[in-house]
Amino acid sequence: MAVVSKKIPAPDKVKIRTALLSVSDKSGIVELAGALAAQGVRLLSTGGTHKAIAAAGLPVIDVSDITGFPEIMDGRVKTLHPRVHGGLLxxxxxxDHVEAMKAHGIEGIDLVVINLYPFEDVRAAGGDYPTTVENIDIGGPAMIRASAKNHxxxxxxxxxxxxxxxxxxxxSDDSQTAYAFRQKLAAKAFARTAxxxxxxxxxxxxxxxxxxPRHRVVGGVLKEQMRYGENPHQSAGFYVTGENRPGVATATLLQGKQLSYNNIxxxxxxxxxxGEFAPEKAPACAIIKHANPCGVATGPTLKDAYLRALACDSTSAxxxxxxxxxLLDGETAEEIxxxxxxxxxxxxxSAEAKAIIARKPNLRLLVTGGLPDPRSRGITAKTVAGGLLVQTRDNGMIEDIDLRVVTxxxxxxxxxxxxxxAYKVAKHVKSNAIVYAKDGQTAGIGAGQMSRxxxxxxAAIKAEDAAKAMGWAEPMTKGSAVASEAFFPFADGLLSAIAAGATAVIQPGGSMRDEEVIAAADAHGVAMVFTGMRHFRH
Known part of the structure; x- marks a missing residue:
């Protein structure tokens, strides 16, 4: 049964006479305590926060003096007491509430300043299981929720x-806070604990x-509010979830203007x-436009990899x-x-590359400190009307697949x-996806079409355009390998790839017409392998 409100109207102004301060992040807490004390506010505190405030010579009361009960169990139990929560709620x-307060010696607490144990930081740093569990705050969220409810x-x-x-x-208001101000802080508090x-x-x-899990929750901390979303009439914000994975969310922006929604x-x-390309094997470069790769390549040097990736589609790049x-070096930076x-x-x-990129002050430069592990687990999520589609990350790797030659x-x-x-690249191309590759370089990419x-x-047209732009005698699709991220439902898509010059094909297989597709490959002397693993991407 729902609890029925007594409908007592909230006061507009509340004077702050007593404050409880208990923080894990102590930045600015001593200065805040001093400013509160200067306005005559009585200070209550716990543990390390109490020590920091007392060390600054400020008058502060230990919560244990209020509760009549000491901190126990390594500080796990200190504020979970009726004289604290009664003062909050x-x-x-x-x-009736006033009478209960008098009867049990409970004094009201008007201001609560709390931030929580650094669970997110411990998790992001890869803390072991016991350490991570120990950094789950209990008393903090309880006090935050109690205070926010009674805002x-x-x-x-x-x-x-x-x-x-x-x-x-x-x-500005005689040590008082306004109801609207308290409401906004309460909303922020509930979002924080959530x-x-x-x-x-x-x-x-x-x-x-x-x-x-039976209940799936997705939460994050606002890293930055964006100027707009995918389009100017949409608002957007960038939230970080604390996942310990190198990438745009954890990267350091060395220079350049704010990243946009589309940039991120x-x-x-x-x-x-x-991340699919191990740096110890070869330098690699990927160029992306509108969420699809327009050129990917490896090379003997990073500069070569970049130039080879650019050659695939310099217009779209x-x-x-x-x-x-x-590591981005000076030679590669000069080309970019x-x-x-x-x-x-x-x-x-490198320092040299930083100096070169600095000549383009609007160019954003992000450094991650590592590459994402393509085999790592994790989830991706997408909203739909009234729901959330959640799936595990596509961590299938071509190196882990037993390829089957079918021709x-x-x-x-x-x-x-x-x-x-080509198959590594196709995994990251919007479906339907076709990728031609030759000598460790994409030759043509076809993305997101309704038919394969x-x-x-x-993709073949892109390759022809690239050949004209580069002055090549023929497009790189001649003698190339071609990848399809899902099966060919008919032979026509395969025949189109063969007409473009592909001599070898990789695809998942599994179509009702696989035999027809295999026969078409055999009729043209084309090699084909099945992976048994699809990489749809929408």
Whole structure:
């Protein structure tokens, strides 16, 4: 049964006479305590926060003196007491509540300043299971929720960024806070504990290999509010979830203007793709435009990899995102700045490269400190009307697949390497996807078409355009390997790829017409392998 409200109206102004301060992040707490004390506010505190305030020579009362009970169990139990929670939850204009306070020696608490144990930081740092569990705050969320529920009388602060606003409100209004101010802080407080609990529950799901828990929560902390979303009439914000994974969410922006919604989306796609290419094997570069790769290549040097990726579609690369799998060096940076580029993301950047990129002050430069592990687990989520679609990350790797040759001719060793390369790229191309590759370089990419044959044709046209732009005698699709991220439902898509010059094909297989497709490959002397693994991407 729902609890019925007594409908006691909330006061507009509440004078702050007593404050409880208990924080894990102590930045600015001593200064706040001093400002509160200067306005005559009585200070209560616990543990390390109490020590810090007392060390500054400020008058502060230990909560244990209020409760009459010491901190026990290594500080696990200190504020979970009726004299604390009664002081937070009491409705000061309710005669029954006031009587209970008098009867049990409970004094009202008007201001609560709390931030939580650093669970997110411990998780992101890869803390072991016992350490991570120990950093789950219990008393903090309980006090935050109690204070936020009773925001009619209690001001709750969970973010040091709000300290100045609180002090300004109190200075300008005789140490009082307004109801509207308390409401906003309460909303922020509930969002804070919700996100905190979301991160804890998601960590437990990962640690215990629970792929689809009965209750799924998604929470994050606002990293930045964006100027707009995918389009100017949409609002947007960038939230980080605390996942311990190198990428755009954890990267350091060394220079350049604020990343846009589209920048972040495209940069994430670019870096996830480049993570498929181990840096110890070869330098690699991926260029992304509108969430699809327009050129990917490996090379003997990073500069060569970039130039080979650019050659695939230099027109689409204009204004694109460049992802690199190795330290960005000066020579590569000199080439990149010749083209208008929105974002560069790399694991590391040399001092020489930084200086070169600095000549383009609007060019965003992101450094991640590492590459995402393409085999790692995790989830992706997409909203639908009234729901949330959640799935595990596509961590299927071509290296882990037993390829099955289904044609009379097997691919040559060179063809096989290009097939694997093309399939890695196709995994990151919007479906329907066709990728031609030759000598560790994409030759043509067809993305996101309603029919696979159209993707094959578009990729071939892109290859022809690239050949004209580069002055090549023929497009790179001649003698190339071609990858399809899903099966060919008919032979027509395969025949289009063969017409473009492909001599070897990789696809999942599994169509009702596989035999027809295999026969078409055999009729043209083309090698074909099945992976048994589809990579739809929508």
């Amino acid at each position: 009491a409705i000061r204009d309710d005669a 009619a009388y209690v001001t709750i602060l969970t973010d040091p960024a709000d300290y100045p606003a609180l002090l300004e409100a109190m200075r 996100a905190y609990d979301a991160m804890i529950s998601n960590w437990f799901a990962e640690a215990l290999d629970i792929e689809m 989306n495209d940069t994430d796609g670019a870096f996830e793709l480049i 204009f204004g694109g995102i460049i992802a690199l799998n190795q 700045v010749k083209l208008f580029t929105e974002v560069i993301i790399a694991p590391e950047v 009379k001719r097997a691919p040559t060793p060179i063809e096989l390497e290009d097939l694997k390369f 044959i159209d993707s094959a044709r578009i």
